[in-house]
Amino acid sequence: MAAHKSFQGATEAAALKSKEYRGVSPIIWHIWRRPFTWLIALVGLAFALLPALGDNVQLRESLLLAAVYITLASNLNIVLGYTGYVNFGNIVFFGLGGYICVYLVSEWLWPLSAAALIAGISVSLLALIFGLGILRLRGAFFALATIGVNEAVKAFVSNFEPWGGATGIYLSLEVYEPLGGPRQALWTVYFLIVAVMTGSLFLSYAIKSSKFGLGLLAIGENEDAAAVLGVHTPLYKALAYSVSAFLPAIVGGLFFFKTGIIEPGGAFDLTRSIETIVMVMLGGLGTVTGAALGAFLYEELRGVLLTTEAFSHFQLVIAGLLLLGIVLFAPGGLMGFIYGRWPRVRRLLA
């Protein structure tokens, strides 16, 4: 029994130490001291400043789309990359967030930021409820269920008269007045989207560095083994699903406020869902840098393809080929390749 005490005793000491960690909120403390945190801040700053300094509207529009996709890809990565669940219907968060926000702004005359925040919270709660249900499914069945969720919501919204049914909601120009008129509003919305994008990168990184993230990664590796080790798998999966809905819903609200129109086809576009999956896989599943880089590169590539006469109708063909190529030849994506070649980079990035 004396030996028993010594082994347990040493671990008690470690447990005591844990109180100190708790005092300063370990995750914040951990990521604050990491260079990667500052890299994220720098990316956010660059996105905000580059178009603003030259008053370059064209650059702003291109970066806005990139920022939207980086947000979608980073959050999808929490479910797809960390937890290992293929969420084909991830765009439902974006569309539903867009609808709630646009509706609150146009009908209830709410200020944009409050409407977007409520959109984020309500979609996140809905995702938690859905998640507890459909995450009992695994593999292909889960993937199919997520498509089902997106299509069901789309069908519901198409027939929901308060939201304009199939024609959707058009915003009148007056809603932009509180933000200093349409021209100024475009800039404000852009900065907000960049802020949400930066927040997404921080969130991805914080989750990956946390105990919660460790549990998700363990589920992604081997769900049964994770449960045997004590990971509350049903709860963790549902939380991941719910967390990954929050910022996409907000960015959906901002995006559709900016475009001034939202209708079911554009809001719940399955193609966009699939493209987001391609982005994450292109950059590297489960890596913060990869999801963001993949989204940025894919969005830029698409920009080039769309404006090139010969390719403008083949954008999806290229996406399909790209996905096939990644799955077959580079399952680790760009970051997988980089980490494989220069393992030291792994310590710097996440």
Next chain:
Amino acid sequence: MTALLEVTGISKRFGGLQAVHDLSLTVLDGEILGLIGPNGAGKSTVFNLINGVYPPDKGRIVFKGQDITGEPPYRIARHGLARTHQIVQPLVGMTVLENCTVGACFGRAHLPLGPAREVVREAAEIVGLTDRLDDLAGQLTTAGKKRLELARALSARPELLLLDEVLAGLNPTEIERMITVIRRIRDGGIAILMIEHVMRAIMSLSDRIVVLNLGGKLAEGTPREIASNPDVIAAYLGEPEPTAASRGV
């Protein structure tokens, strides 16, 4: 010595196969209980029933005086029960350190990340994996993966450890080392229920042994009693020749 784990009359049927039938066993505080039996006797199923992978059809499982029958594995792990798998289940894309940290973070210890890493270092030292902590689990040898299973279970600071054939596939030197490790763990105050086919090891390690055959209990007793029990010799150790029994001891 009080009972740490009390299994009473559990049964489990898979389709037409009665895998476990009306089995009762007790693990006392601080002891090593061996669970042996021929292939297909239902040993691994007993483990899966105890740690909640499947609920039993009948019977009760009480751990530390608390009824845990039918609870899911993640809850049972939190009560202080950890296990290794016969077919190793490493989280291959994660390092040895990360694998064990999962055990320390989510098992009975339930530590935050920082302190969890300290506990993992202790566990890794006990099983001899200290210099492999930063390697990916998928890169370990079979013996390495067996040790990882053990280190990961140990990182949870369990009160009861279920070891499912941790010696299988190891060479004689590795077996010797592992036996020392298991003794050390028991001496550290952790009770062990172990399934093993390596007779020499189970006979020397166990305080008591339960023999399973066709899903039910065939015999129970000290290693000496088991080795000389004619039913056991007939069902498990082979033909009842006197040499077989003496070799078993």
